[in-house]
Amino acid sequence: MSRDDTPALLEPEVIARVQGEPYAELPRDLYIPPDALEVFLETFEGPLDLLLYLIRRQNLDILDIPIAEITRQYMGYVELMKDLRLELAAEYLVMAAMLAEIKSRMLLPRPPMADAEEAIDPRAELVRRLQEYEQFKAAGQDIEALPRVARDVFPAAAAASAMQSAERPPAVDLAELLAAFAEVLERAEMFSHHQIRREALSVRERMSETLMVLQQEQFLGLAVLLRPEEGRAGVVVTFLAILELLKAALVELVQSEPFAPLYLRSAEVMSGAEERQ
């Protein structure tokens, strides 16, 4: 493309082309209701959009825009918008000024010896912006065409309302528990003269376990509770647990006659039985 071409002008009277045929006048029978024209003009997203429309509808090459013609058409729309008292954004006028500037620069004879500078087509920046805008205009339409939730695809949901009450219980760690116990002991010692002693937990655990077994079994032979397979230590722990339980009045030791087997029963079962009598 030679740069100092006078922009390829359409005949000045041509206002439109229909299938390549230039038209110099609006057909007389073509009536555009003013409302429709207004809607039409409002459809443009801005000067770049309007310019693109002018270029595309005439199948012009965006890389070789006939600046004079396009400027003339552009100004036609801007005047129309003014006439219709449409809210004319300042950007439309800025673009008009830019087009006029490009046009005048293209009309200027190229000064000799200034090839390097003049090599830049005055339209280059406009072309770049038009192309970039066109890309995003198309991208907007592509996004519009993507399957969209609530229009094309629908999240699938099934009722599960009855299951919504779960609440995760707090977690506690051992250190917290120990700290709480230590604090309570400290406080207890401040308020009482009782000596709070550390006791063998394994005995306490066996006390709890024995109580549970007795709740289920009601009567148990001492021999069953003292299990030799736990070894000496186990038997001692169990025995101490039973003594502690007796002392705390949680169990009772029964024997039907001297030297008969010893049985253990829980105080609870026993008193329950008494109540029934």
Next chain:
Amino acid sequence: MTQPSLEAILEAALLAAGEPLSMDQLRALFPDGEAPARATLEGALAKLETSLGGRGVMLKRVASGYRLQVPEEFAPWVSRLWEEKPTRYSRAVLETLAIIAYRQPITRGEIEEIRGVTLSSGIMRTLQERGWIRVAGHRDAPGRPAVFATTRDFLDHFNLRSLSELPSLMTLGEPGPEHPELDLEVPRQE
């Protein structure tokens, strides 16, 4: 593209709605005059119901129509979706738990004596609902007070094999055990 089956259309609509749809609403999915007869729709719903066997969703007839719902057997997993952020236990709950853990079996009165305050019923309920303590028996004393002990779940939560693995207060500078000879390990039961 082949037309989706009637069952698939009904499944799609019920899942998109996420709530019960009446027979009238189901018929309204189709353009005027093209809605299948009720009997046809009922047939398709029956087919849909059968095809859902063994899946994570089932068809249920409710008062307001048909509903796709998650069967109850999935509650253990599904309910975790809505678990609230764990809260923290109050000081009182922690202290009570600690006393029960270290002094079990113990009555409520004894806990109160150690803590020096009355025990609110909420605290014991919290710990019982959590499955960490249980009534281990009743003391043969006036009023037959319940005695509390910790549970296996309690040990599991704290990753302990037995109570003897609870940290000792000695780490906090407590005087040593009075009966060192009693501090025996309970052998593991088979």
Next chain:
Amino acid sequence: MTQPSLEAILEAALLAAGEPLSMDQLRALFPDGEAPARATLEGALAKLETSLGGRGVMLKRVASGYRLQVPEEFAPWVSRLWEEKPTRYSRAVLETLAIIAYRQPITRGEIEEIRGVTLSSGIMRTLQERGWIRVAGHRDAPGRPAVFATTRDFLDHFNLRSLSELPSLMTLGEPGPEHPELDLEVPRQE
């Protein structure tokens, strides 16, 4: 009772949630320490996806996780469930969204430069209220202008797993979209 299959559990949870669940959320359905490995879950999800073929629901991977959704082909029936038509967005909103999606992070000024017009505050508000864009930071330039980026919700809403799934930008020089409906005559210049 037999334990439900892993696929059924995942299906139940996804339907109960009614929104995408991430891999982490799926693993959190199981008790601590019992969650299947990621690969196992992925395998089960693949099986679930296959088993849903031809049904009114499909498994889709979107930005925030896995979602069960009614496929597009059911829209003609399903969209009749709601009287309201889905929101249509103006070209200005869509173009702005496109610019942010493809050029993020981007300032308001840069968006205006590309579109050649001042950005009305309504457009940015609409996009932010929908949760599709957010302020991702501030550029270290005079006035420290905010830079905008798209959100995960944007990707979820448009059925995308990541920005790389966006349709590629039109190559320059290609014939652009026309407004055939706007093909009115060019007015005569005065």
